[in-house]
Amino acid sequence: MASEAARQDAIIQCENLVKIYKTRDIEVLALQGLEISIDRGEQMAIIGNSGSGKSTFLNMIGGLDRPSAGRLLVDGKNLFQLSERELVDYKRSTVGFVWQNNARNLLPYLTAWQNVQMPMLFDRGAKKRQRALELLELVGLGHRKHSRLSQLSGGEQQRVAIAIALANRPKILLADEPTGAVDVKTGEFILDMFREVNRTTGLTIVIVTHDQLLSKKVNRVAAIRDGKISSERIMKQSYADRLSEITALTVTEDVQEEFAILDRAGRVQIPHEILKQMGISGNKVRMEYRDGSLIIQNPSAEGDPTASAK
Numbered sequence: 325m326a327s328e329a330a331r332q333d334a335i336i337q338c339e340n341l342v343k344i345y346k347t348r349d350i351e352v353l354a355l356q357g358l359e360i361s362i363d364r365g366e367q368m369a370i371i372g373n374s375g376s377g378k379s380t381f382l383n384m385i386g387g388l389d390r391p392s393a394g395r396l397l398v399d400g401k402n403l404f405q406l407s408e409r410e411l412v413d414y415k416r417s418t419v420g421f422v423w424q425n426n427a428r429n430l431l432p433y434l435t436a437w438q439n440v441q442m443p444m445l446f447d448r449g450a451k452k453r454q455r456a457l458e459l460l461e462l463v464g465l466g467h468r469k470h471s472r473l474s475q476l477s478g479g480e481q482q483r484v485a486i487a488i489a490l491a492n493r494p495k496i497l498l499a500d501e502p503t504g505a506v507d508v509k510t511g512e513f514i515l516d517m518f519r520e521v522n523r524t525t526g527l528t529i530v531i532v533t534h535d536q537l538l539s540k541k542v543n544r545v546a547a548i549r550d551g552k553i554s555s556e557r558i559m560k561q562s563y564a565d566r567l568s569e570i571t572a573l574t575v576t577e578d579v580q581e582e583f584a585i586l587d588r589a590g591r592v593q594i595p596h597e598i599l600k601q602m603g604i605s606g607n608k609v610r611m612e613y614r615d616g617s618l619i620i621q622n623p624s625a626e627g628d629p630t631a632s633a634k
Contacts, residue, residue: 334397335496335528336362336385341394343380343551354380356551357394367522367529372548378532379500381548385530386498387415399495416443420489422482424501429485430473436460436484437469443491459487463517479510486517490527497521499531515541552593594620 343355355377362368372378383389385398387406396403399418406414423429430439440459444452460466463483473481482502489497499518503511515531519541522529531542546556599605602622610621 333363334361335364335366335399336360336530337395337397338381338384339395341381341384341396342392343377343384343389344392354551355384355391355394358548358552360546360553362528362530365522365526365528366544367519367531367542368544368546369531369533369542370546370548371533371535373534376548377551378548380551382498382500382530382532385496386419386421387411417492418494419496419498420492420494422486422489422497422499422502424504426478426481426485426505429488430481432473435470435472436465436476436480436487439473439484440487440491443488455491456487459490460484462490462521463487464513479506479513482506482510482514483517486514490521494527496528496530499529501533502531503533503535511535549593549596 338358338360341355341358342353345352345354358377358381370378370381380389384391384396384403387403391404398414401410401414401418403411403414421429431442434442437453437456437460440456441452444455447455457466457469460469463486465480465483465487468476468480471480473484476484482505486502497518502518503514506514518529518531521527529542544556544558546553594609602620603624604622606623608623610623612619612621
């Protein structure tokens with residue numbers, strides 16, 4: 325958990341966040357006490373397998389879903405306490421969304437230029453037209469401003485969707501699998517564009533993805549397992565200094581160092597794949613502090629060095 329000093333710089337603060345989905349016959353615990361702090365101006369990625377809770381977390385920040393319990397502060401606003409009217413204003417002025425399925429952002433019967441103007445309905449005509457053109461230039465599509473969606477490739481449509489998400493100058497950009505429906509080259513371009521927007525404007529960007537190769541282009545990656553933050557990877561400074569050289573062919577482990585996350589009670593989550601490798605199937609392990617290292621062992625394999633983790 326971040327220190328009090330770090331929390332003052334945070335634009336997103338989650339404490340013991342819980343989300344339960346209930347139907348007539350079943351109850352699903354999507355988030356199980358998730359805790360994370362994201363600094364203002366930070367660009368980071370959230371990774372996890374399908375069903376891990378990463379998209380649920382993004383929807384919470386975006387005001388699209390309400391937490392069941394816990395504490396969620398975004399830009400100083402307590403999302404538990406916002407009225408419906410305040411929530412609408414929050415979604416219009418604080419957050420911008422980019423989806424994997426860009427049909428949620430785009431209107432097919434409008435040109436690219438007209439699509440980007442849509443979120444700015446209450447601005448003066450000349451003002452919003454100029455802003456829309458600037459955003460299309462930013463995403464490299466100023467020359468396609470009069471093109472309709474049927475005339476644009478999937479990657480170009482996604483870039484228009486990013487321009488739309490930036491139209492109202494949000495403080496946070498939320499991207500849910502933004503490269504999931506495009507090829508690797510286009511995905512690289514989109515992530516490079518996010519990095520440039522973050523660098524030049526200070527916009528906070530949170531990217532949810534299952535693609536660990538693409539996630540390495542941000543300084544911090546948080547992994548969600550079973551509705552909790554289980555680990556974080558921080559970019560090594562040697563790579564942060566030459567981020568523009570990192571490509572999709574770079575090995576992720578060479579770029580970032582991974583750290584397990586302790587919750588406020590001092591608990592750490594051991595990934596299922598590591599438990600499986602250690603041969604642990606029950607709910608007990610042997611734990612010992614030895615020579616500056618914490619050693620976790622399979623209780624049924626004491627003395628076997630292959631059944632321990634440091």
